[in-house]
Amino acid sequence: MADAFVTGDVHHRACGICPSRRFPLGEFDVFERPTRECPFNPADGHRYTADGTPVCVHPAKVGLPAARYKSEGSPLKVAVCLPADASDVVPYLHDLLYGVAPVLLNDLIGQAQVEIRQAFPDLDPITTLRRALS
Known part of the structure; x- marks a missing residue:
């Protein structure tokens, strides 16, 4: 069996019963919040869709x-949407990069470098990212 998405990290924000602690990425769905589409199963304490797909209902906690x-094979994507004001770039990137799942970091850092160059030519992308990650 493949390793769970969240492994061995007792300090991770994912709930103790989250499917991210049992299944690898791609083997569970993530809903914005609890809905009737993924009812709570009192027998085991988990949520499932009608077809039996395990569901996490706290996207911010799993990043x-x-x-x-x-259930639908959705691709894993997150987009960098820089703020309009250059002074807000570092805080925005800090929150984005620290709140996202580690598997997405490389892609987001690459996107951020491109977006910073395009939106703010006077900012050095590497310096900006270092400040955001420190």
């Missing part, structure tokens, strides 16, 4: 955008 990764 993944809400999507139907298992």
Whole structure:
């Protein structure tokens, strides 16, 4: 069996019963919040869709955008949307990069470098990212 998405990290924000602690990325869905589409199963304490797909209902806690990764094969994507004011770039990137799942970091850092160069030519992308990550 493949390793769970969240492994061995007792300080991770994912709930103790989250499917991210039992299944690898892509083997569970992430919903924005609890809904009737993924009712709570009192027999085992988990949520499932009608087809039996395990569901996490706290995207911010697992650092993944809400999507139907298992049930619909949704691709894993997060986009960098820089703020309009250059002074807000470092705080925005800090929150984005520290709140996202580690599996998404490389892609987001690459996106951020491109976006910073395009939106703010006077900012050095490497310096800006270092400040955001420190």
